[in-house]
Amino acid sequence: MRILLVDDHKPTRDEIRALIDPQADMSVVAEADTGELAVTLARRERPDIIVMDILLPGINGIDAAREILQELPQIRILALSNHFGESLVQAILDVGGAGYVRKFRAFEELIPALRSVAAGQTYVSHGSTVRKT
């Protein structure tokens, strides 16, 4: 599982890496700190999964996801943020995102979430409410 990590905050990226690195079947192939860089690196690295922060400088995570998925629809995008209002959740799923994890549940949920989106499922962070459409 080749993963692109997108978050504007270095300490947060380091912590996400620390969760992923011990997994034998997963590796972080690149990191981006802006939406633009995420799009560029997605084209170049062709990761299997992108872990995407939503609030990013420049274009936000949702717009970046839309752009990437138009060109590379096979990539699974898992949003990772603290700010998940209903509309934001809907927006992620609407652009074709594979799911989302609340950042401070990442310690428990990120790895299982990565595995389920890799298996083609949609992952919704525990404790969230999503309206089924």
Added chain:
Amino acid sequence: MNVRLLLADDHEMMREGLKALIGKESGMEIVGEAKNGQETLSLAKKVGAHIVVMDVAMPDLNGIEATRKLIKLNPNIKVVALSGHANREFVREMLKAGASAYVLKSRAYEEFVRAIREVMDGKKYLSPEIARGVVDEYVEISTNVGPNPAFVMLTDRERESLQLIAEGKSTKEVADNLNVSVKTVETHRHNIMEKLNLRSVAELTKYAIREGITSVDA
């Protein structure tokens, strides 16, 4: 005045998450962040924190030691423990150190704000999984201490009499209540005082309240 919170957790993502939760709440604000126990001690004083949200497992000085020191320095400060583990040892030590709440990180999204509000009200808060362990342990300890002497030495009738006497009933009322003669109640009372080494009805009442045989407002 807003309640001033200090967040102590070595994980950036955890602090970020807690900030996002608190950001929506009224009556509380985050006045500082610390990444280890030492930093927590010095910051708590500097920023005048009312409540410290304390990760149990932190580098440098762990949350348990930090809590002990913090409360020793300032007995008014409240500590809300946050932990990834329901480990009994951690819970016991944290509560002994003086923490007012113990919240599992996996439950923080649902419970964190509530825990803070309870502690602001002077109450305690335990995540349900933690409460289960605490109750189990309490029962275990109580069992080891041995049963209440009143429940061993006294007969059923004597215990009933003791409760009624402690509730302020006259000998006649106790007799009526238990369907026995006044003489029998007097014998019961005599035997109770003998067995428990009590000398007056006042002492008997005090004993009954202390041992939970009757409640104060009965």
